[in-house]
Amino acid sequence: MNPNPKDLTAENAESAEKKRENSVFSALSAVKKYHRWLLVVILLLAFGLRIHNLEVQSFWNDEGNSARLSERSISLIIEGTASDIHPPLYYLLLNQWRKLVGDSEFGLRSLSLFAGLLVVPLTFVLAKNLNAKARRRRGKSKDWLLGLMAAALVAINPGMVYYSQEARMYALLGFWAVLSTVLLLRWLSVSSDQYSVNSKSSLVWGGAYVLSAVAGLYTHYFFPAILLVHNFFILLKIIQDYRTNFTIHNSLFTIKYWPLLMLATLLLYAPWMPVFLDQFGSDPISRPGIGEFATAVFHFLTFGQTMELEASLLWLVAGLLVIGVVYGRSKLILPIFGVLVPLGMMYATGTTGSEYHKFLMVAVPFWAIWLAAAFTETNQRGVRLLAGVLLLVLPWGMWQSLQNMYGDPVYARADYRAMAQRILAEDHPNAGVILDAANQWEAFTYYFPDEGDVYPLPEGRSRPTPEAIDATLSQIAAQHDRIYAIFWGEAQRDPERLIERWLDAHAFKATDEWVGDVRFVTYAIPSAPATEMETAVSLPFGENIMLDGYTLGETTLRPGDIVEVTLFWETAVPLQNRYKVFLHLLDENGNLVSQRDSEPGGGLALTTTWQPGEVVLDNHGLLLPSELPPGSYRLLLGLYDLANPADRLPITTSDGITDTYLLATVTVSE
Helix, strand or coil: CCCCHHHHHHHHHHHHHHHHHHHHHHHHHHHHCCHHHHHHHHHHHHHHHHHCCCCCCCCCHHHHHHHHHCCCCHHHHHHHHCCCCCCCHHHHHHHHHHHHHCCCHHHHHHHHHHHHHHHHHHHHHHHHCCCHHHHHCCCCCCHHHHHHHHHHHHHCCHHHHHHCCCCCCHHHHHHHHHHHHHHHHHHHHHHCCCCCCCCHHHHHHHHHHHHHHHHHHCCCCCCHHHHHHHHHHHHHHHHHHHHHHCCCHHHHHHHHHHHHHHHHHHHHHHHHHHHHHHCCCCCCCCCCCHHHHHHHHHHHHHHCCCCCCCHHHHHHHHHHHHHHHHHHHHHHHHHHHHHHHHHHHHHHHCCCCHHHHHHHHHCHHHHHHHHHHHHHCCCCHHHHHHHHHHHHHHHHHHHHHHHHHHHCHHHCCCCHHHHHHHHHHHCCCCEEEEEECHHHHHHHHHHCCCHHHEEEECCCCCCCCHHHHHHHHHHHHCCCCEEEEEECCHHHHCCCCHHHHHHHHHCEEEEEEEECCEEEEEEECCCCCCCCCCEEEEEEECCCEEEEEEEECCCEECCCCEEEEEEEEEECCCCCCCEEEEEEEECCCCCEEEEEEECHHHHCCCHHHCCCCCCEEEEEEEECCCCCCCEEEEEEEEEEECCEEEEECCEEECCEEECCEEEEEEEECC
């Protein structure tokens, strides 16, 4: 009997498919022989990315807190963190770490470097142990490939690299999250063996899990999200056992002993529980839409915070997630929980802003496994090819983010080192430094040795009152001729900007520049505020603004001094446009040697807020360059439209119309 041609066609197709599968597995097996070396390469890559430029940037505010808090004794660290927003373990570890490596930026950040580095091999181990049954299918298990790909994604993950270069606890938080999960799976694996459930192995692995979970709790208050992940996973395993066997016989050991592990964890954390509960305030919660929140965190989990959101790349990420879910099936239950539960906790607690994305270090390993599963968990050639292409695109975006992190000043941390060095270099004999808000003190004084002339304001935890600010700043101004002010976080501690308003009213602002996300301002403090007009001029600027007159400070100065100018403005009608005041200092050849451009009142008395008939006192300072040669210089004044700097207001003088007015001749001596 001749075979049916249709049967031969089907048989040939099946045979060809088997050959393709065998060729794929043969290729994978050939690579598997070198997977240990590949893991070493991945670790070297991770180490290189984390150590590169580790000490280049200055400590910022929170890192300064780590540096100064960890230098205390153990008892004072515990006492200090009891009133802080973070538990003590990271600071205690850093206290011992600095004894080994020193207290430089490199030394203090290196603890995070190694914590973040260890996340890479732990992610490999976690991915390999997600499915014990698959591991027993020799020759067909691709768990090692899943582990390598996930480890590679964590190695180059910009968010993980960023927080592995910061002297804070977030890389350590990610380490405890993945370590405790690995230990949980190991405990479950040992406990599921009917011959070893009563052995010491189960006790050892259970104890190790408890210690890692307690360490996570003492590292950060967000770690309970990982405990929720673990409890949801255990509950689902029990439900699956019942649905599969109509009995919970296989889960009896877990049901009996898992609550004991949780109880042991809570008992070890009990001494700190009152402090933990105090962290929950009653502030109103504001949340974005779920879609907006998900877009932001998916971008951060993949590309970090040093790259603008790219919708096209996020669509690629979404495609990988879908492929992973469809083909990963039960293997991805734990990674999916590891991503969605922390996101759900952030959304529920209102910690949804970009400043809270660092909490997601707990989710990065799970996220990497989920993405890598899109390639490893399908045997369909076309789907695997598509997933491979998508996965190759992601490192391109990650590399762009890493380049921005290393070299783009837009994403640089606030440079307290440079600000402190500048103040020290100017070496003013009687300068003070005001830090607004007060939690800049640790970062700044790490670089600035004279703490006695540094004033963290506002004092206390409550918002300042005008009376308290006036009393405090009057006392400070009486002690100094120059004030350097560093403004950061005013919206939380000084929302009415009382400190800056007082300084602008009683001192002369000479410089005002952004250094990262903080403002660095220089003021000259006069012997007495200029409340009286010394020179009356009644000069019209444009059609509606009148300069009634001005008062000048000393006009014979030295390089590095500040020219003090008080202007008295008035308008007859409400103004619709915002104007900037400019002061230019010209040498004898008409060359510009110094300038100061600012809206009136240091930017707090905008022309659009002037009331008709009201005299506006407007203080300005002009810093003379430290290398300015001796000689005579002309000090010129003008106004221009903020929206169009080339549009200067015409000034009507007795000599005609001009766009600058000569205030004085400044003499610079040696």
